[in-house]
Amino acid sequence: xxxWRAPRAFDGHRFLAGGATVLVEGDRIVGVEPAHxxxxxxxxxxxxxxxxxxxxxxxxVHLVSDGSVGALERVGVQGDDEIDAQVARSxxxxxxxxxxxxRDLGDRDYRTLPFRxxxxxxxxxxxxxxxxxxxxxxxxxxxxxxxxxDDDLRAAVIEHAERGVDLVKVMAGGGFLTPGxxxxxxxxxxxxxxxxxxxxxxxxxxxLAHAHSVVxxxxxxxxxxxxxxxxxGVTENGAVLSDDLxxxxxxxGVAVDPTMGNDPAVLAMLPTPPPAILEIMARVxxxxxxxxxxxxxxxxxxxxxxxxxxxxxxxxxxxTKAHGNAWRAVLDLATAGWPLDxxxxxxxxxxxDACGLGAETGALRPGLAADLLVVEGDLAADxxxxxxxxxVLLRGSPLSG
Numbered sequence: 001x002x003x004w005r006a007p008r009a010f011d012g013h014r015f016l017a018g019g020a021t022v023l024v025e026g027d028r029i030v031g032v033e034p035a036h037x038x039x040x041x042x043x044x045x046x047x048x049x050x051x052x053x054x055x056x057x058x059x060x061v062h063l064v065s066d067g068s069v070g071a072l073e074r075v076g077v078q079g080d081d082e083i084d085a086q087v088a089r090s091x092x093x094x095x096x097x098x099x100x101x102x103r104d105l106g107d108r109d110y111r112t113l114p115f116r117x118x119x120x121x122x123x124x125x126x127x128x129x130x131x132x133x134x135x136x137x138x139x140x141x142x143x144x145x146x147x148x149x150d151d152d153l154r155a156a157v158i159e160h161a162e163r164g165v166d167l168v169k170v171m172a173g174g175g176f177l178t179p180g181x182x183x184x185x186x187x188x189x190x191x192x193x194x195x196x197x198x199x200x201x202x203x204x205x206x207x208l209a210h211a212h213s214v215v216x217x218x219x220x221x222x223x224x225x226x227x228x229x230x231x232x233g234v235t236e237n238g239a240v241l242s243d244d245l246x247x248x249x250x251x252x253g254v255a256v257d258p259t260m261g262n263d264p265a266v267l268a269m270l271p272t273p274p275p276a277i278l279e280i281m282a283r284v285x286x287x288x289x290x291x292x293x294x295x296x297x298x299x300x301x302x303x304x305x306x307x308x309x310x311x312x313x314x315x316x317x318x319x320t321k322a323h324g325n326a327w328r329a330v331l332d333l334a335t336a337g338w339p340l341d342x343x344x345x346x347x348x349x350x351x352x353d354a355c356g357l358g359a360e361t362g363a364l365r366p367g368l369a370a371d372l373l374v375v376e377g378d379l380a381a382d383x384x385x386x387x388x389x390x391x392v393l394l395r396g397s398p399l400s401g
Contacts, residue, residue, distance in 0.1 A: 050390050
């Protein structure tokens with residue numbers, strides 16, 4: 001047994017007065033006591049003048065991509081060895097930033113599954129969807145998940161289940177990274193998306209839908225998906241999320257991941273977007289600065305309407321979305337008006353629950369995996385400390401060795 005001690009702690013739900021001593025045996029937490037707890041005489045203790053908490057969960061990543069311009073699209077023509085090397089680099093970057101669990105929502109040829117099934121030392125836990133389902137020529141079709149008919153959709157879901165995925169990801173609408181995909185409408189009719197949901201449920205798999213447009217969000221809600229990624233609210237008149245839509249989303253219990261976590265310093269250095277993206281933005285009346293400002297407003301409104309929000313980054317999809325940016329997505333909730341403890345809970349225990357891992361990780365609780373993060377100083381007084389990790393434990397093993 002080993003004790004990890006700090007005078008300040010967050011347990012995945014709330015800050016603990018007086019800090020914590022977390023007792024770890026093997027890969028499990030076996031006790032959570034006050035910081036002054038007297039451990040057995042033969043138990044080594046590692047003490048930090050810092051804040052101890054559960055590791056972060058990034059609920060939306062693309063491990064196959066490094067986030068450079070065009071990287072996700074290039075995955076479609078890369079060899080397996082090249083893809084696997086990038087998955088390993090992505091996981092290392094996530095772990096170094098205190099992310100101990102990731103949910104991969106789009107790979108190629110199920111390349112993330114071997115990393116999930118045989119995790120190496122210092123490797124975050126993976127929840128994997130395999131290639132996302134889409135239409136021929138639709139968003140992310142280059143990852144290999146295109147389906148042209150109902151029979152194709154049914155067969156694709158069955159194949160995903162047979163390959164051992166943890167969930168099914170479907171592109172309900174178009175995306176910025178795929179020129180020609182429909183950013184205002186929907187890629188699937190409600191009936192087709194409901195077929196995906198029914199088939200997946202019959203095989204014990206939840207379904208998440210990518211949806212930027214209001215039309216795609218509506219289709220996803222009507223089809224009964226478990227979660228909606230992005231939830232931007234794109235219309236012909238810009239990004240518009242009505243109170244009624246937020247109320248219905250909350251009532252349905254659908255988890256929303258607004259995929260925040262952009263690095264503003266990288267955004268400021270980016271060159272002019274490619275013509276295809278500029279055309280999309282002009283078509284829907286989006287200005288990048290106004291768009292980000294509106295996202296903060298809308299994420300605050302999601303909380304006010306009781307929408308279940310899960311912070312993810314879409315890590316690897318763009319230069320502003322580096323692997324390891326999960327801390328930024330959590331702090332974006334705070335910027336949007338969430339109390340810090342609620343934002344932290346969303347990025348730890350809440351995200352673990354949304355990934356189906358609430359009984360495995362995401363909190364400081366006996367019986368859960370010893371996935372721990374130690375960050376500088378007093379996190380409650382200095383939220384930016386979330387981006388300054390001192391140590392990370394994955395399944396009880398410190399990343400620092």
